[in-house]
Amino acid sequence: MSAVATTTYADPRVSAPQLVVDPAAIAANTRLLAARATGELMAVVKADGFGHGAVTVARTALANGATGLGVTSIAEGFALREAGLRAPVLSWLNPVDADFATAVAADLDLAVPSAAHLDAVVRTAPGARVHLHLDTGLARDGAEPTSWARLCRTARRAEQAGLLTVVGVMGHLACADEPGHPANATGRTRFAWGLETARATGLRPVVRHLAATAATLTDPRSHHTTVRVGAGLVGIDPSGSTELTWAMTLTAPVVSVRRVRAGTPVGYGHSWTTPRATTLALLPLGYADGLPRAASGRAEVLLRGRRCPVVGRVSMDQVVVDVGDEPVLAGETATVLGPGTAGEPTPADWAAWSDTLPHEVVTGFGPRIARGTVVSSLRGVR
Structure with a gap:
C-alpha cells in the first residue's frame, strides 16, 4: 500500500474560490466590436452577462460604444431597470403567458415570434414596442417563414389601431462561426425577404438586427442597423x-498538500495513479461549482508560475493537482482560468478539455464561488 508522508492543511480563514471580472477587458472588447459594426451595437447581457455579471457588463459596454441592451427574459430586463440602467432593453424569449404588462411598464422592448405572442402582447400590454422575430434558418425561436406575412399584417393592423409599435425586425444566423458556410447566405437572404415582406404590409421597422458576435467580426453584409453582441464582450470570438480579451479570472486556494509514493491511486475510480513520488495539492472546487467534469484527466491550473495537471476525476467539490516536486504550501492560490497573460489556462482551454464551448464554461460557475471585480480597471471605465 502506498503511504502518505506528510499532509498539511490551510488556515480555515483562507479565502474560498473567487471569480474576478475585469471591466477594462469588457471595455476594450466593446470598443473593438463597436468599431467593426457598420451600425449600432446592442450589448447582450443574458445569462448574467455570460456569467460575468449583467449589470457590470451592461454598464461597461454602454460606456464604451454600446447603445442598447439585449436579454432573453423579462426578469433579466427588469433587473437591469432596477439597477438604474435606462438604455433601451430588448427581451426576446418569453412564453405567451409572460408578464408583458410589467415589461411595458418597465419600458422594455419585446420580441414577437408568433401570432400567439402578438395576441398576448396586444391584449395585456397595449403600447408595447415590439421587434418581430423571423426564423432565418435555425428551426428554433422566431416565426416560421410560412407564417411571417400573416404575422406582419396582423402586427400592422395592431399598430394602426394604436395598440403597439413595431420598432424592429430581428433574426439570427445558424452558422456564423463558420464564415463560409452556405447557411449564412441563406439566412441573409431570408432576412432580406422578411424585411421586404414587413415593408410591403406598411411596417417601417427602424431597428433591424441579424448579426451576433461572429457575424459582427466576419460578415458586414449581415449588420443592418444594429448588431447584437454578447459573447464577444467577455472575450469569446466563436x-x-x-x-x-478574456474578462474572467478564477482562482482557488490550496486546501491541503500531501507527498505520496509512486503507485498511489487518486480520486474516485482510481482513474489515475502516480507514476512517481510526487506532491498532490487539493483545491476546493468541483463540478458543483461549474468546473466541467468532462475535463478530468486533461485540465491544468497555474500554480507557482507553471501549469500543473489536474489528476484523477473532477469531483463535486474538489480537484487534485499534481505539482511534482514543487514546494507548494497550503494556503497558496492556484489560477484555474484567466486571460492567459501569465500562462494560466483560458476559458477556451477548459472548453477544449471538456469538448464544449467557452460560452458553457463561463456561464456555468455557481453561487458558492465568491465574485468580485478588478477595482483598478474601473477607473478606465466611464
Whole structure:
C-alpha cells in the first residue's frame, strides 16, 4: 500500500474560490466590436452577462460604444431597470403567458415570434414596442417563414389601431462561426425577404438586427442597423478570427498538500495513479461549482508560475493537482482560468478539455464561488 508522508492543511480563514471580472477587458472588447459594426451595437447581457455579471457588463459596454441592451427574459430586463440602467432593453424569449404588462411598464422592448405572442402582447400590454422575430434558418425561436406575412399584417393592423409599435425586425444566423458556410447566405437572404415582406404590409421597422458576435467580426453584409453582441464582450470570438480579451479570472486556494509514493491511486475510480513520488495539492472546487467534469484527466491550473495537471476525476467539490516536486504550501492560490497573460489556462482551454464551448464554461460557475471585480480597471471605465 502506498503511504502518505506528510499532509498539511490551510488556515480555515483562507479565502474560498473567487471569480474576478475585469471591466477594462469588457471595455476594450466593446470598443473593438463597436468599431467593426457598420451600425449600432446592442450589448447582450443574458445569462448574467455570460456569467460575468449583467449589470457590470451592461454598464461597461454602454460606456464604451454600446447603445442598447439585449436579454432573453423579462426578469433579466427588469433587473437591469432596477439597477438604474435606462438604455433601451430588448427581451426576446418569453412564453405567451409572460408578464408583458410589467415589461411595458418597465419600458422594455419585446420580441414577437408568433401570432400567439402578438395576441398576448396586444391584449395585456397595449403600447408595447415590439421587434418581430423571423426564423432565418435555425428551426428554433422566431416565426416560421410560412407564417411571417400573416404575422406582419396582423402586427400592422395592431399598430394602426394604436395598440403597439413595431420598432424592429430581428433574426439570427445558424452558422456564423463558420464564415463560409452556405447557411449564412441563406439566412441573409431570408432576412432580406422578411424585411421586404414587413415593408410591403406598411411596417417601417427602424431597428433591424441579424448579426451576433461572429457575424459582427466576419460578415458586414449581415449588420443592418444594429448588431447584437454578447459573447464577444467577455472575450469569446466563436469565429476564431479576432483576438479578444478574456474578462474572467478564477482562482482557488490550496486546501491541503500531501507527498505520496509512486503507485498511489487518486480520486474516485482510481482513474489515475502516480507514476512517481510526487506532491498532490487539493483545491476546493468541483463540478458543483461549474468546473466541467468532462475535463478530468486533461485540465491544468497555474500554480507557482507553471501549469500543473489536474489528476484523477473532477469531483463535486474538489480537484487534485499534481505539482511534482514543487514546494507548494497550503494556503497558496492556484489560477484555474484567466486571460492567459501569465500562462494560466483560458476559458477556451477548459472548453477544449471538456469538448464544449467557452460560452458553457463561463456561464456555468455557481453561487458558492465568491465574485468580485478588478477595482483598478474601473477607473478606465466611464
